[in-house]
Amino acid sequence: MRPAGIASCLLAGALLVAAPAPAQAPGDAARGRGLFAGKHCARCHRPSGQPGAGPALGQLRRPQGAYELAGRLWNHAPAMFTALTQERLDWPTISAAEMGDLMAYLHADPRRDPAPDLGKGQLALVGKGCLKCHSFRREGGRVGPDLAAQRASYAPPATWAATMWGHTPRMAAAAIQRGVLYPRFSGHEMVNLIGFLRSGAGAP
Numbered sequence: 210m211r212p213a214g215i216a217s218c219l220l221a222g223a224l225l226v227a228a229p230a231p232a233q234a235p236g237d238a239a240r241g242r243g244l245f246a247g248k249h250c251a252r253c254h255r256p257s258g259q260p261g262a263g264p265a266l267g268q269l270r271r272p273q274g275a276y277e278l279a280g281r282l283w284n285h286a287p288a289m290f291t292a293l294t295q296e297r298l299d300w301p302t303i304s305a306a307e308m309g310d311l312m313a314y315l316h317a318d319p320r321r322d323p324a325p326d327l328g329k330g331q332l333a334l335v336g337k338g339c340l341k342c343h344s345f346r347r348e349g350g351r352v353g354p355d356l357a358a359q360r361a362s363y364a365p366p367a368t369w370a371a372t373m374w375g376h377t378p379r380m381a382a383a384a385i386q387r388g389v390l391y392p393r394f395s396g397h398e399m400v401n402l403i404g405f406l407r408s409g410a411g412a413p
């Protein structure tokens with residue numbers, strides 16, 4: 210089935226209602242600063258004026274939404290994965306609580322994320338290629354778990370960012386094996402996608 214076909218099929222009979230997101234416990238910015246060093250982030254993100262492989266620390270720490278930051282973290286996971294593998298460093302595990310602290314340190318606040326646009330989120334599910342590996346309402350790939358069954362991992366945003374982070378190494382391996390392009394997110398695409406995945410659309 211062509212992606213457009215999958216999209217219209219998902220829409221048929223689905224009542225799209227944004228699910229209220231569970232509140233995120235406030236993170237601790239001081240602990241987040243320690244984690245930023247401990248999880249290898251500070252190797253590439255240095256204070257401005259100091260050379261580093263990634264954008265300067267000051268550019269990372271700016272007011273932003275929490276799902277917005279999750280999208281930024283998703284984008285750079287493949288490059289970071291490759292760099293760490295080359296340096297023979299393990300992929301750092303980040304728990305949901307630690308992610309909340311990192312978010313606080315980077316000035317990411319769930320209240321800055323807009324309400325999700327569920328229609329755009331549905332298009333993102335297809336456009337970002339998730340269904341090449343995952344099923345949703347029994348449509349799509351069989352490489353990863355069904356996305357409708359994963360709802361508990363999508364909110365609050367620190368939980369999703371931590372899930373996504375743990376997902377990276379296995380997904381990267383599957384993507385390389387299958388020649389699937391690693392998707393990138395911008396603007397509010399992540400909040401829309403997650404809003405759609407959390408909505409009633411996946412109910413059997």
Ligand code: HEC
Pocket residue numbers: 245248249250251252253254262263264268269278281282284285288289292293311
């Ligand atoms: C191996 C080097 C490397 C490491 C380690 C690394 N990053 Fe990055 N990071 C980059 C590069 C390069 C970019 C920009 C390119 C891109 O987005 O693909 C980036 C981009 C980002 C951005 C988006 C910046 C923007 O303005 O959009 C954020 C946020 C970020 N990194 C956070 C982190 C955090 C948090 C960690 C630790 C868990 C981390 N990075 C570890 C290299 C790294």
Ligand code: HEC
Pocket residue numbers: 337338339340341342343352353354356359362372375376379380383384385387389392
């Ligand atoms: C190249 C294949 C591939 C693509 C593309 C892909 N995934 Fe996955 N994903 C996987 C695999 C493989 C697993 C299961 C890993 C395992 O079994 O441990 C997985 C697991 C997951 C999980 C469960 C993670 C956990 O730890 O419980 C979620 C949630 C998820 N993916 C979301 C997504 C979303 C959202 C997209 C699109 C933006 C996406 N995936 C794109 C391969 C992929």
